[in-house]
Amino acid sequence: MPHVRPRPAAHLRQAIRLAAFGLSLASVPGALLLPAQAMAQGLAAYHVPAGPLGNAITQFGVQAGVTVSFDTAQARNLNSPGLDGSYSVDEGLLRLLAGSGLQAQRQGNGGYVLVPAANGAAMELGPLNIEGSRLDATSEGTQSYAARAVTIGKGVHTLKETPQAVTVMTRKMLDDQNLNTLEQVLDKTPGITVYDSPMGGKYFYSRGFNLDGQYQYDGVPLDVGGNYVQANSFSSDMAFYDRVEILKGAAGMMKGSGSSAGGVNFVRKRGQDKARTSVTLSAGSWDNYRGQVDVGGPLNESGSVRGRAVATLQDRQYFYDNAKRQDQVLYGALDWDMTPDTTVGVGLAYEDVDASPCYHGLPRYADGSDLKLSRSTCLGASWNDLQSQRITGFADLKQRLNDDWTLNFASVYTHNNQNIEYGYAEGAVPVGASTASMGRYAGRFDYDQTDYGFDTYVDGKFRAFGLEHELIVGANASHQKTHDYFALMALSGTQNPFDPSSSFPHPSKDEFLLNPTRGGAVPTDSTTRQFGTYANLRLKLAEPLTLVLGTRVSWYRNESDSYTQRWDYWVRNRSQENGQVTPFAAVLYDLNEQWTAYASYADIFQPQSNLVNAQGQALQPKTGASYELGIKGELFDGGLNTAFNLFRTTEEHRAETDYVGTCKGSGDQYCYTDNGKVRAQGFEAEVSGSPVERLQLLAGYTYTQTKYLSTIEATDPTELTFSSSFIPRHMLKVWGDYQLGGALERWTVGAGVSSQSDNYRRQGDLRIEQAGYTLWSGRVQYRLDEHWSLALNGNNLLDKKYYATIGATGWGNYYGEPRNFMLTLRGDF
Known part of the structure; x- marks a missing residue:
């Protein structure tokens, strides 16, 4: 029975309409007439790991958008x-079939059929026009958890060439x-540690430090998430991103002002050279x-x-009461x-969120x-x-x-408007009580934020002393x-956490x-305005030895005017x-x-100020x-990336x-x-x-030891820019996806584990703890035919009851999700 690979080349059935938009940018030095080399002579970038011929041809068909x-x-x-x-396509098939005794025969419909080579001989390669040295970081179509390259540090480099810890969440990982x-x-x-904010959103920690809005869009650094109303997170759907690159450790070269946590680069999906359609229902x-x-x-x-x-x-509800959310996303x-x-490339995204949230978390005994x-307990209001x-x-x-x-130039404009109002309860519960009277409060936020920026750089190679730099x-x-x-x-009134009511006065x-x-x-x-110039030089001191020297010069301005009604005075910073x-x-x-050591x-x-x-x-x-000392490996022709590092970060003059x-x-x-x-x-x-x-695998273990070296006695226990307690010392995250072979080749099974040691929050003399826990997840997928697949994902399969975030005695304690499942039907054409 023939095995046919999907994604036939078909005409695009729907034109993409884009609204024109203008970008107000700070002055850009010099005229910019630029961007990259277009696909010429029918060439396209491919990354197919060495291995069984059937798997190689299958992956090539997906990436090329042809039927083989x-x-x-x-x-x-x-x-x-x-x-x-x-x-x-012809050259790629020639190379994949080299030495197999098979050849690809083009059909009238544009597809290919494998047939024995003439006289049964192995196929010979003729002269090829190849650009194999040009890296492509795009993760779509690779069907791999291994990133071929990253762009978060400017230029395009493999992970092995990047002397800092970087994790890439590829498109396949996001989908799986x-x-x-x-x-x-x-x-x-x-x-990465995720911590719930009592006023909505999440805080993100890397190596003990708060990410604090260290975000980039296609390499353009913005302050989104820095002073955000909802902690470090914001309404951002992954539907229109190819991958997410996460750097751990100081990222001052990329942005200038920022914390020691690292940076996150969102790389958007681009227009495609082959007609493709994907439909997903979950x-x-x-x-x-x-x-x-x-x-x-x-x-x-x-x-x-x-176009794209x-x-x-x-549309969803939650495991806790009185909460729901609807998201709409459009991207062109x-x-x-x-x-x-x-x-030249342009894109426009629109995201709309309509939600009934439940904020402020749960209390504890005194x-x-x-x-x-x-x-399922929610102590908030129905409105x-x-x-x-x-x-x-x-x-x-x-x-x-x-x-x-x-020469590269990229610019981004983003505007977010949020209107939030909510009721919540706060107050510690007397020890041993089976009923309590928590105070009731309400909050209202009208938030409007506009960010825009640009990034431009020249990237090139030159030869000196017989080596390339x-x-x-x-x-x-x-x-x-x-x-x-x-x-x-x-x-007015009170809330009983043991018998809550969502009926609050609505001011x-x-x-x-x-x-x-x-x-x-x-x-x-x-x-807030930031501007910086930067330079990065990679000197080849000898064939195996590279020295990287970089510097950034930054200018920063911030103006803030606020009025404190409670104390009746203006604060002008x-x-x-x-x-x-x-x-x-x-x-x-x-x-x-295969292996590179770095420091x-x-x-x-x-x-x-x-x-x-x-x-x-x-x-x-x-x-x-x-400071970072490590070793990285690129194995199986780039099919597997490995990394190990030791790190130490010190921050001084902290407020x-x-x-x-x-x-x-x-x-x-x-x-x-x-x-x-x-x-x-x-x-x-x-x-x-x-x-x-x-097998596709992403596995990471992190050991983090945090410590205050110098502090005043009355350190604010709610200070969230550094944490010596929220961050678990041991953290393990593993996810693997395995395609069965033989008669079961239509089946794919996945499994994952997230495990961490204990963490705690200090409140005065109290130490509020969450013991270490382990969560198991899994996935089963069945390929119905050449176009459709059906997958079932399950999380927290053993239904572990735990707190994802530990707060104070009166607020801020959030349960992790109970056991849950998601069924997904996906079609690719």
Whole structure:
């Protein structure tokens, strides 16, 4: 019975309509006429690992978008050398079939059939026009958890060439685990800790430090998530992203101002050179329904204009009461090869969220012990409401100057408007009580934020002293403006956590303005501008030895005006940093073709001049230094990436709250010192890709030890930019997906485990703990035919009851999800 590979080349059935958008950018030095080399002479990039011939041909068919038919008996016991580079379809098949005694015969419908080579002889390769040296970081179509390359550090480099810890969540990983939100992606990323905010959203920690808005879009750094109303997370669906690149450790070279946690780069899907359509329908626990259509392909006969359109709708409820959410996502993109050396790309995304959230978490007994409430408990109001709209525009250019040099430009604009109002309960429960009277409160937020920025750089290779070197020189800038109104107020009545009611008084907007406990009638307006120039030089000192030297010079401005109604005074903060230098240095030593050892040093700074000390003086910037020593492997022709590193990060001059005096220069009326010093150190081990035939694996273990080296006695227990307690010392995250062989080749089974040691939160003399726990997940997929597959995913299969986040005695404790399932039908054409 012939085995036919899907994805026939068909004409695009639906045109993509894009609204024009304008990007207000800070001045860009020089005229930019650029972006990358267009696909010429019918070439496309392929990455097919060496291995069984049948698997190789199958993967090639997916990546090429062609039908390759063959009898499974033809390929039995035959191996292929694999394929890595840019080829035409005919050239790719020639190489994959080399030495097999088979050849690909083109059919009238554009597909191919494998037949014995003439006279049964092995096929000979003729002259080929190949661009195998040009890396392609795109993860779509590779069907792999192994990233071929990354772009988070500027330029395109393999993980082995990147002297810092980087995890890439590829498109296949996102699809296999149904990772559809930023929170879900980072929760499954090795080394990342997710912590719930009582006011909605999540905080993300890497190596003990808060990510604090260290986000990039196609390499453009923005401040999204830094001063966000909902912690570090924001409404961002993964439907229109190709992959997510997560760097762990100081990322000062990429952005300038920031923390020591790292950075996250979202790389969007692009227009496709072959016509493809994907349809996904999902249904799961707690009425969780999701549908998605993804269409792409050439829009003209030559394929010089390519398009992409994605539409997603999700409607869901939660395992806790009185909460639901609906997400709508629309995305369109165009890529146009203006010349063989110049490509321009534009994209537009719209995201809409309509939700009834449940915020603030659950309380505990006054001694910190667990109330053992039902996991479905929500102590909020029935009228809770969240409305969020985000529009994001992308524009980029890539220009190949010659065989060695390229000029790159990318820009992003994003605007988010949120309106939130909710009721919540707060208060510790007397020890041993079976009933309690918690106070009831309400919050209202009207939040408007606009971010835009650009990044441009020249990347090239040159020869000196008989060796090849690389130089990157560039600049980037970002601008953020926020208009943030919020107010919290007390409500009448009480809430009993053992018998909760969602019937709360619903205050009007005017009532929030009369006597707020926090916030008030006057919004906070803030503007942040950053600009920086950077350079990165990779010097080949000898064939196995590379020295990397980099530096960034940054300029930072922030203006913030807020009125504190409770204390009746204005806070006007003006902070700036000029010419702040952030260095980077690394050395890489190639032990052999597969293994590279490295050592690196990275710096950060973060302004704190919006805070004042007891003398009324603005605090100096926080500074940090990260050291990393490791080894990376690229095995099986790039099919498997491995990494192990030791790290140590120290931050100095950290702001800490001094509760002794009062300072009206600070919004909370407290004074601050900048004498804090902290350290995080440990090691990480990670593998991603295919260690054995038919298995895709992502596994990571992280050991993190955090410590305050210098602190005042009255350290704020709710300070969230560094955590010596929220972060588990041991953390293991593993996910594997295995395609069965033989008569069961239509079946794929997956399994995963997330395990961590205990963590805790300190509240005065109390230590509120969550014991270590382990969660198991699984997946079963059946390929119905050449186009359709059906998969069932299950999470927390043993139904472990645990707290994903430990809060205080009166609030902020969040249960993790109970056992749940999702059934997904997927069609690819």
